[in-house]
Amino acid sequence: MKLYCIGIGPGGEEQxxxxxxxxxxxxxxxxxxxxxxxxxxxxxxxxxxxxSGMTREVLRCKAAVEAAKQGKTVAVVSSGDAGxxxxxxxxxxxxxxxxxxxxxxxxxxxxxxxxxxxxxxxLTCDFACISLSDLLxxxxxxEQRLRGAAAGDFCIVLYNPSSKKRTDHLRRACDxxxxxxxxxxxxxxxxxxxxEGESCTLTTLGELRDTQVDMLTTVFVGNSRTRVMDGRxxxxxxxxxx
Ligand code: SAH
Numbered sequence: 204m205k206l207y208c209i210g211i212g213p214g215g216e217e218q219x220x221x222x223x224x225x226x227x228x229x230x231x232x233x234x235x236x237x238x239x240x241x242x243x244x245x246x247x248x249x250x251x252x253x254x255s256g257m258t259r260e261v262l263r264c265k266a267a268v269e270a271a272k273q274g275k276t277v278a279v280v281s282s283g284d285a286g287x288x289x290x291x292x293x294x295x296x297x298x299x300x301x302x303x304x305x306x307x308x309x310x311x312x313x314x315x316x317x318x319x320x321x322x323x324x325x326l327t328c329d330f331a332c333i334s335l336s337d338l339l340x341x342x343x344x345x346e347q348r349l350r351g352a353a354a355g356d357f358c359i360v361l362y363n364p365s366s367k368k369r370t371d372h373l374r375r376a377c378d379x380x381x382x383x384x385x386x387x388x389x390x391x392x393x394x395x396x397x398x399e400g401e402s403c404t405l406t407t408l409g410e411l412r413d414t415q416v417d418m419l420t421t422v423f424v425g426n427s428r429t430r431v432m433d434g435r436x437x438x439x440x441x442x443x444x445x
Contacts (some may be wrong), residue, residue: 210311214397215415239398252302284313314421318393323435335372336363353383361422377412386398389425
């Protein structure tokens with residue numbers, strides 16, 4: 204019995220890998236957050252759906268496991284990559300003691316990569332991804348990771364920079380980074396990557412502090428060498444010796 208855990212990329216069909224498309228074709232049933240299922244509507248119109256809201260992840264994955272146990276080929280879909288703040292680990296945990304269920308994780312383009320391409324090439328060198336959501340990670344752990352990334356001069360990608368309930372997390376994160384990092388550091392914001400209305404903005408860390416963002420935005424903080432070149436955010440690899 205087979206369960207696929209599929210990352211569908213940031214914007215659905217056009218940004219999926221061929222492997223992900225082929226795996227979806229084999230499925231009888233698809234489980235996921237409604238918005239993500241809508242993004243891949245053309246590929247799943249003939250399939251049964253297990254749909255639920257964003258906060259019902261555990262229920263949705265359990266329902267997917269039950270459907271697979273009944274003999275269906277099931278896909279659990281996440282946006283971006285299923286292993287990056289996605290469903291892959293939960294699904295593997297739920298199937299830990301299910302020897303008859305085979306889970307195949309199929310990678311997708313995570314927001315760090317798709318958003319980086321929109322901005323230019325900010326993640327050419329070492330970078331860290333940090334989620335500002337404290338729903339599953341305590342805030343002091345998030346602060347510890349921000350300080351570590353800042354001290355290491357990493358480019359930093361901030362996922363979940365805001366939500367309806369948490370409107371000040373980006374400002375708090377910027378204040379921590381500003382303890383170590385220059386306010387002139389180049390930053391970029393990308394919203395609705397790969398979807399209708401995609402947009403991006405360049406700014407500085409000092410200004411980012413006072414910028415309002417929503418949960419459909421991914422934030423990029425450059426390292427000490429990141430520059431703006433022809434309107435693009437670029438971290439030089441160092442080939443030209445600069
Ligand atoms: N598994 C996803 C991440 C889920 S966490 C991935 O690999 O990309 C949700 C966060 O991801 C959002 O708050 C946002 O910061 C980022 N994100 C996901 N899709 C996005 C998109 N299309 N445009 C901009 N940011 C996105």
